Amino acid sequence: MDAYIEVQGLQFSRADRIIYDDVSLQIPRGKITAVMGPSGTGKTTLLRLIAAQLAPDKGCIRVDGKEVHTLSRFNLYELRKKMGMLFQSGALFSDMSVFENVAFPLEEHTKLSVDEIQVRVLEKLHSVGLKGAAALMPAELSGGMARRVALARAIALDPALVMYDEPFTGQDPISKGVLVELIRQLNEQGDITSVLVSHDVAESLSIADHVCILAGGRVVAEGSPAQILDSDDPRVQQFLKGEPDGPVPFHYPEVSADDTKSLGGAQ
Amino acid sequence: MNKVIGLGASALNWLEAVGKAGIFIFQSVFRLPVRLPEAINLLIKQLYSVGVLSLVIVVVSGAFIGMVLSLQGYSILAKFGSEDAVGQLLALSLLRELGPVVTALLFAGRAGSSLTAEIGLMKATEQLSSYEMMGVDPLRRVIAPRFIAGVICMPILSLIFSAVGIIGGLMVSVAWLGVHDGAFWSLMQQSVYFDTDIVNGLIKAVCFAIAVTWIAVYQGYECVPTSEGIGKATTRTVVLGSLAILALDFVLTAAMFGDF
Numbered sequence: 001m002d003a004y005i006e007v008q009g010l011q012f013s014r015a016d017r018i019i020y021d022d023v024s025l026q027i028p029r030g031k032i033t034a035v036m037g038p039s040g041t042g043k044t045t046l047l048r049l050i051a052a053q054l055a056p057d058k059g060c061i062r063v064d065g066k067e068v069h070t071l072s073r074f075n076l077y078e079l080r081k082k083m084g085m086l087f088q089s090g091a092l093f094s095d096m097s098v099f100e101n102v103a104f105p106l107e108e109h110t111k112l113s114v115d116e117i118q119v120r121v122l123e124k125l126h127s128v129g130l131k132g133a134a135a136l137m138p139a140e141l142s143g144g145m146a147r148r149v150a151l152a153r154a155i156a157l158d159p160a161l162v163m164y165d166e167p168f169t170g171q172d173p174i175s176k177g178v179l180v181e182l183i184r185q186l187n188e189q190g191d192i193t194s195v196l197v198s199h200d201v202a203e204s205l206s207i208a209d210h211v212c213i214l215a216g217g218r219v220v221a222e223g224s225p226a227q228i229l230d231s232d233d234p235r236v237q238q239f240l241k242g243e244p245d246g247p248v249p250f251h252y253p254e255v256s257a258d259d260t261k262s263l264g265g266a267q
Numbered sequence: 268m269n270k271v272i273g274l275g276a277s278a279l280n281w282l283e284a285v286g287k288a289g290i291f292i293f294q295s296v297f298r299l300p301v302r303l304p305e306a307i308n309l310l311i312k313q314l315y316s317v318g319v320l321s322l323v324i325v326v327v328s329g330a331f332i333g334m335v336l337s338l339q340g341y342s343i344l345a346k347f348g349s350e351d352a353v354g355q356l357l358a359l360s361l362l363r364e365l366g367p368v369v370t371a372l373l374f375a376g377r378a379g380s381s382l383t384a385e386i387g388l389m390k391a392t393e394q395l396s397s398y399e400m401m402g403v404d405p406l407r408r409v410i411a412p413r414f415i416a417g418v419i420c421m422p423i424l425s426l427i428f429s430a431v432g433i434i435g436g437l438m439v440s441v442a443w444l445g446v447h448d449g450a451f452w453s454l455m456q457q458s459v460y461f462d463t464d465i466v467n468g469l470i471k472a473v474c475f476a477i478a479v480t481w482i483a484v485y486q487g488y489e490c491v492p493t494s495e496g497i498g499k500a501t502t503r504t505v506v507l508g509s510l511a512i513l514a515l516d517f518v519l520t521a522a523m524f525g526d527f
Contacts (some may be wrong), residue, residue: 051400053399053400073404077402077403078402079402080401080402083400085400087396091393091397092394093394093397104401105401105403108402108403109401
């Protein structure tokens, strides 16, 4: 496999909680990879580790052959120019209009003229169906529209890697369908490597070329959507079928009786 | 023994926090946006938001403080037949002390809290992460213009505060209480020196501006990105900012005017 991203022996914890315990996985170049798993397994954390916004306790992550956590600040920022990220909240700049939000990376990192930037921005907004919303401010957009503007901004520089953080969460069925189609089109049009973090099984499996399922701080299954669907791992089947009972606990681990007392929960 | 260990740990944590804040502001100041027109645009926007929007509270407070100072000064000076010296009292009090200190306290309450809340909300809504992901350093894009605008605005606001305070005092003492206007201005002119009074007052204002704006932007950048976290950070800005102003004022006054 020609891997664009390689994660090797990744260990990461927050306070005393282990998020990743020796995780290794590969994200193939030019394909859509869906990283799935129950809530709280650290899917978003994985994206932040790939983008070097967080540093691992152990292990290494290579993006396009470069070990991201050993790069200088300058080189890291250079590498990030080749990355686009769609944040769960959209993360649009609230003091800029839709047009200015999409134009921002072009103004910062290219020497395009004002006219060229305008053409490029309107083209990107057209691709997400929001050319007519160019003059609106982020506060005037619905959640789905904000997500689509954020997508237009994420792809403004035609990045080599696009990371989608829960793109389907909170979307109505039409917006979900539009986003699925957009992600598919983007990947087909350009040589883009896409990492899709989601727990929406149907949408993710419908567009992914490669799937990776995380649970309990480890990779429990990896392969094509067909291989994942055929997996006999009970954790994978529980996740895919959405069953409350199984090896993946639904309840957050309970605290001991002494700890409960100290919280004032027991008399 | 445990208390000693706890005290040592607290001192080390405090030193670490101060060091971290120092590196933070050092990195911010030397990272203004690379393109000059963009840097100027961002700075002008912040000068408006931090400085111009603070004008009303500074002007109104300056006027009232000048008027109160005149009333108080007149009632005491009149007992010694020196009511003409009210202008002198007013100018020296405002330029040396009240102008920089009260302006800085007002600035911490209005602009400082606003800076912390704005940056904290940008953090909570992932806008700062978004800048980072686009290869744009939030320290140079978000922090540097706000910090520099604060340092430029505060001393100017302090001068405006003193000027308005003197005008307010003039209205009360001359127009209302009947102090001779010639005596009011001439005694003021004789006693106020540019280097010892105006410049020292300005130096104080610059020091307060650095301290308050530094605390405000740092608290916003390092806050816990929740509504409670932003609220606490905003409170910390006002409390720590005010304490820093008063402590710095003592040190600077001792250095500038102390006779030892």
